[in-house]
Amino acid sequence: MKMKISFGIAGLVATGMAYGSAVNLIEGYRNTGAGPFSPDAGRSAWTHEHHSSSGVDTRSCASCHGTDLTQPGRHVKTGKPIEPMAFSVNSARLTDPKKVEKWFRRNCRWTLGRECTPQEKGDFIQFMTTP
Amino acid sequence: MKKTISIIAIAILSIASIGAVMSSSEWSEREDEERYEKEYESDDHEDGSFRGAWLESREDVRLVENETYQTECGGCHFAYQPGLLPGKDWESIMDSLVEHYGDDASLDELQATEIRGYLLNNAAERARLSRARAFSAGSASGDILPRITTTRYFRREHSEIPARVVRGNAEVGSFSNCQACHRTADAGIYNEHQVLIPGFGKWDD
Numbered sequence: 549m550k551m552k553i554s555f556g557i558a559g560l561v562a563t564g565m566a567y568g569s570a571v572n573l574i575e576g577y578r579n580t581g582a583g584p585f586s587p588d589a590g591r592s593a594w595t596h597e598h599h600s601s602s603g604v605d606t607r608s609c610a611s612c613h614g615t616d617l618t619q620p621g622r623h624v625k626t627g628k629p630i631e632p633m634a635f636s637v638n639s640a641r642l643t644d645p646k647k648v649e650k651w652f653r654r655n656c657r658w659t660l661g662r663e664c665t666p667q668e669k670g671d672f673i674q675f676m677t678t679p
Numbered sequence: 680m681k682k683t684i685s686i687i688a689i690a691i692l693s694i695a696s697i698g699a700v701m702s703s704s705e706w707s708e709r710e711d712e713e714r715y716e717k718e719y720e721s722d723d724h725e726d727g728s729f730r731g732a733w734l735e736s737r738e739d740v741r742l743v744e745n746e747t748y749q750t751e752c753g754g755c756h757f758a759y760q761p762g763l764l765p766g767k768d769w770e771s772i773m774d775s776l777v778e779h780y781g782d783d784a785s786l787d788e789l790q791a792t793e794i795r796g797y798l799l800n801n802a803a804e805r806a807r808l809s810r811a812r813a814f815s816a817g818s819a820s821g822d823i824l825p826r827i828t829t830t831r832y833f834r835r836e837h838s839e840i841p842a843r844v845v846r847g848n849a850e851v852g853s854f855s856n857c858q859a860c861h862r863t864a865d866a867g868i869y870n871e872h873q874v875l876i877p878g879f880g881k882w883d884d
Contacts, residue, residue: 625781626756627852627859650787657783 570635570642570677577666585667590675593668598660607659609672617676636679648673738867739810745797747790755782757857759827760867761801762811768825769798780824810869828854840882850877 574585595615597606613621617634632638642648652672656664664672740762743749749758761769773795776784786794799805803815813832827833837854845851851859858864860882863873874882 623755627856628754628756654783654785657777657785 569645569648570673573642573645573648573673574670576645577670580666582666582670585670585674587671587674587678590671590673593671594675601661609655609659611659612655633676634679635677641676642673739808739869740867741801741806741808741811742867743865744801745794748794748797751786751790751794752784755784756855757864759857760811761798762803762806762808763814763827764802764825764830765804765815766799766802769795769802771825773798775824808867826855844876844879848876848878 577583577585594609594613597608599606607624611624612630613633618632618637620632621630622628623630631640633641635641652664652669656662656668740760743753743758743760748761752758764772772779773791776786776791803811803813806812806815814827814830816831828837833854845854845860857869860874860876861869862875863869871883876882
């Protein structure tokens with residue numbers, strides 16, 4: 549477990565500028581009592597299918613972002629292209645904590661029907677920052 | 680004395696010509712075009728280069744000029760110009776962002792206030808450009824949320840477009856996907872000469 553965490557942090561370090569913001573986010577979640585965080589937990593939650601409130605469709609993070617984070621996604625309804633989520637190819641990701649929290653709020657509510665916990669958010673960030 | 684008379688004469692003529700423009704309330708393509716001309720010439724927010732490049736195709740709906748709107752709303756879908764719906768419809772949309780056409784589009788209070796103000800100040804009934812004004816009749820449907828695609832003007836303009844080239848076309852998918860066919864939609868230009876339906880080609884009726 550410890551190795552995975554250091555692997556994730558190494559990913560953050562490698563991305564230079566974004567390092568501070570992502571570490572601060574992780575620290576913030578840790579301060580709420582969450583952790584340790586793992587990229588693997590993030591990966592499996594990423595593709596977990598949830599039933600929508602109407603029950604007619606299932607959805608996951610991958611519905612719009614795809615399963616390969618180094619590739620662009622596509623909004624499942626409007627078709628609008630979405631820049632890749634992976635830090636390794638898109639260094640603008642996770643640089644603005646307010647933006648990160650806004651999208652977590654919106655997208656977790658749409659996908660899971662509730663807001664994500666600090667544990668889940670930390671795992672997702674580890675997943676996005678692990679090359 | 681002579682000078683005074685000529686000034687008065689010019690003033691009367693100017694008022695008369697303004698009156699002639701104002702009285703052309705009948706909707707027709709030709710008047711529409713003429714109005715574009717006048718409004719375009721009086722537009723002060725465009726630079727020369729834009730004017731040169733789009734000499735034949737001027738914007739007929741005012742461009743999106745609010746960065747918060749462009750970022751927040753344009754993040755998920757085409758940033759529809761405020762002139763495409765009347766203010767009352769924008770109000771309904773802003774009042775229900777948590778249930779936004781099946782998506783959660785909630786904003787923080789500061790951004791919501793800014794975007795609401797921008798939309799209302801530039802809504803169809805406030806617009807100077809004529810195509811935007813045509814949208815001021817608003818949404819005629821009893822839908823829960825108003826839609827640009829159900830406004831009377833939109834439906835009339837698209838009545839001859841078969842569903843197979845839009846809904847049945849994977850590259851378009853929906854009438855809400857303006858820029859799929861209106862390649863210059865983000866420049867506020869919607870005239871039919873710019874239309875290119877993916878897989879079907881130009882549309883000129």
